[in-house]
Amino acid sequence: MDTDCTRDDTPVNEAIPPLPAIPPLPAGTRLLHIGPHKTGTTAVQGALFAAKDAMRAHGVEFPAHTRHPMEAALAACARPAMMGDPAPTGRHWTRLLDQVRATGRRTSVISSEFFADADDDATVARIVEQLGGDRVHVLVTLRPLARIMPSQWQQYVQNGLRMGYGNWLEHMLRKPPYDRPTPSFWRRHRHDRLVERWVRAVGPGRVTVVVVDDRDRDGLLRTFEALLGLPRDLLRAVPDAANRSLTLAETEMLRILNKEFRAHGLPEELYSRLVRNGAVMHMKNTCAPAPCDARITTPAWAAEAAAAIGAEAAAGIAALGVRVLGDPALLSAVPERTPPAAEPRIAPETAAQALYGTLAAAASAPVRHSAPAKARTVHQTPSKDLVKVLGHRCLRKLRRR
Known part of the structure; x- marks a missing residue:
């Protein structure tokens, strides 16, 4: 499950009231799990994907070829990809819709926290209509x-955010209209x-x-399991180290790197390949x-302000x-x-x-001979320009794969 810190001091399975009996949804339902982020979505998606063959024997389909059809959800909601990743296209969404329709009258389950990013009634209504x-x-x-x-802040840092946690909390809770620097949060x-x-x-x-x-x-x-009419314990958590939250030190290291990355104007694709999917992963x-x-x-x-908002939401x-x-x-x-x-x-x-991951x-990427040197020598070139040239050359090599 998504975590909000390096360890969780919450007692586990202590003094928990038993789950009430939950009747299964009608056969043929298309269960759309929309998250939002940091509410256990990764654990659910991993368990569903791992059990997709076993679920089929009980009349339930998981119509996706990957654990998380993120690109399809982003395309459906007309939202951009993560920093430096390829832009999602309508083909991603169409492919998922085809997979959903192929389940026929059987029950199916679709899960992506990015469906929570649909921010207007027309988009939500279109997604619902297209899904059934x-x-x-x-x-x-x-x-x-x-x-x-805290978990969402460090996730934003993994996507290029340069603002510290305290300052980010000030913007989200004390600085109307509360939409900078992360408009997706609210x-x-x-x-x-x-x-x-x-x-x-x-x-x-x-x-x-x-x-x-x-x-x-x-x-x-x-x-x-109860909602889908599945046997108890058919869904099991799948360990996923890549989904753990960063520690404070790791997040601060990455945040400072983000500032340097932006200051030197390096390409965003380089960030995706070398930083997020290289060093961090x-x-x-x-x-x-x-x-x-x-x-x-x-x-x-901030915790008290968040609790007050939570009470209003409830x-x-x-x-x-x-x-x-x-x-x-x-x-x-x-x-x-x-x-x-x-x-x-x-x-x-x-x-x-982290350095080795980079x-x-x-x-x-395959190593190829670089272009001939320009007339200006390295010693005559400002360091900021050198970093830009290095970044663009590295990106060109990565694109040649």
């Missing part, structure tokens, strides 16, 4: 904002408005909201956070008349106070693995 109209049942998974915010995480947009498209009877209880790590998968896969690593901690004022969702599974009071929960984070220090091994990504 009155066969679509929308599932929204929610967690407390105070737990989502589109995703003003949860009452998110649910309301989809209710207007399908009606309250075809929307289910699941409040995720972080104490019960398997509860969300058990809820999916290799670092995640090879370096597990230690218990002593500094956590990303939210100051008390009340707004209740007024919509949708089915709510779980305890809505959790949405206004404030995590236990923790000491302020110490000065972040990154371990030499972690820094080395080098490995660059080395994966």
Whole structure:
């Protein structure tokens, strides 16, 4: 499940009320899980993809060739790709629609948190109609904002954000209209408005909201099994080191790198290949956070402000008349106070693995002879221009693959 820090002090499976009996959705339903981000989506997608053959034996299809059809969801919502990634096209969405239609009258499940980025009624209505109209049942998974915010900030840093956590919180909570520097945050995480947009498209009877209880790590998968009419324990969590959140030190290292990257005007495609899918991905896969690593901690004022917004959202969702599974009071929960984070220090091994990830990504492109040198010598060229030239040459080599 998505995490909001390097470790989770929430007690697991302690004092958790048993799940109520959840009747399965009607056969032939197209269950559309829209997230939003940082609510256990990756765990759900990994479990569904791993069990797709087993689910088929029980009349349930997972109509996607990958764990997460991100490009299709981005194209459907007319949203841009992550920094430096190829732009999603209508072909991605059409391909997913063809896979959904191929399931015929069988139950199917589609999951992408990027469906939460659909920000207007026309887009939401079109997505619902194309996926099957009155066969679509929308599932929204929610967690407390105070737990989502640190995890979402470090995810934005992985996409090029240069703003520190404290400053970002100020902009999101204290500086109207609260849409800079990350306008997608409240589109995703003003949860009452998110649910309301989809209710207007399908009606309250075809929307289910699941409040995720972080104490019960398997509860969300058990809820999916019940809704889809699957046997208990058919869905199992799939370990995914690449999905772990960055520590405070790792995030700060990347944030400072982002500032240098932008200051030198390097191509965004280079960021995608060498930084996010090179340095960061290799670092995640090879370096597990230690218990002593500094956590990303939210100051008390921000946690309390997030809790107040969560309480408003819970009340707004209740007024919509949708089915709510779980305890809505959790949405206004404030995590236990923790000491302020110490000065972040990154371990030499972690820094080395990040550097190696960059080098490995660059080395994966074939090496070719560079163009003849220009009349101006290296010593006569400003360092900023040298970095730009190096970046563009590296990108050209990567594109030749």
